[in-house]
Amino acid sequence: MGKNKMIEAKEEKPRRRNFLKALWISLGLVALGEFILMILSFFRPALKKETGSTQQRLIDAGTTDTYTPGTVAAFVTGQFYLVCLEDGGFLALSSKCTHLGCAVPWDKEQQKFICPCHASQFDISGNVLSAPAPRALDLFKISIVNKKIRVDINNRIKRNRFNRSQAVYPETVALGKAVKK
Numbered sequence: 001m002g003k004n005k006m007i008e009a010k011e012e013k014p015r016r017r018n019f020l021k022a023l024w025i026s027l028g029l030v031a032l033g034e035f036i037l038m039i040l041s042f043f044r045p046a047l048k049k050e051t052g053s054t055q056q057r058l059i060d061a062g063t064t065d066t067y068t069p070g071t072v073a074a075f076v077t078g079q080f081y082l083v084c085l086e087d088g089g090f091l092a093l094s095s096k097c098t099h100l101g102c103a104v105p106w107d108k109e110q111q112k113f114i115c116p117c118h119a120s121q122f123d124i125s126g127n128v129l130s131a132p133a134p135r136a137l138d139l140f141k142i143s144i145v146n147k148k149i150r151v152d153i154n155n156r157i158k159r160n161r162f163n164r165s166q167a168v169y170p171e172t173v174a175l176g177k178a179v180k181k
């Protein structure tokens, strides 16, 4: 073996070592990248689900100034009525009868809810006018921020009778904290 060939063989070894080192580092980085992607994809569906359920839960019911006191608006998809009381307070009444759960329509002529199943009747605030319904129509939680009304249809509130503290006024933010100015 000539002198030149021996020098070349000596230089070849560190070059090969450097190449292998670079290869291992590259493979390590690829594996790390895949691991990070796996972790992210594990969490992403959960985040999507959360957003979806939040959107489903909160129904945008418009702004307070579009409602006239003493009127009832039906929200078919949310299965509730948004009632604007004579004093400007709002209630979100479940459309399910508290007797056996039939859908209760609002009778504008008679100004009451009349159940088609067993004839229970409720006034505009959901109070029972005639049995067999055992208690007032359930409520859904309302929030009013900057005049925008939102109804949380996953937050059902059972009650025996209507009382004024259940109404939400434009100045308030949540059911039960009604302070009319």
Ligand code: FES
Residues within 6 Å of the ligand: 097, 098, 099, 100, 101, 102, 115, 116, 117, 118, 119, 120, 131, 132, 133
């Ligand atoms: S379900 Fe409404 S009165 Fe029976």
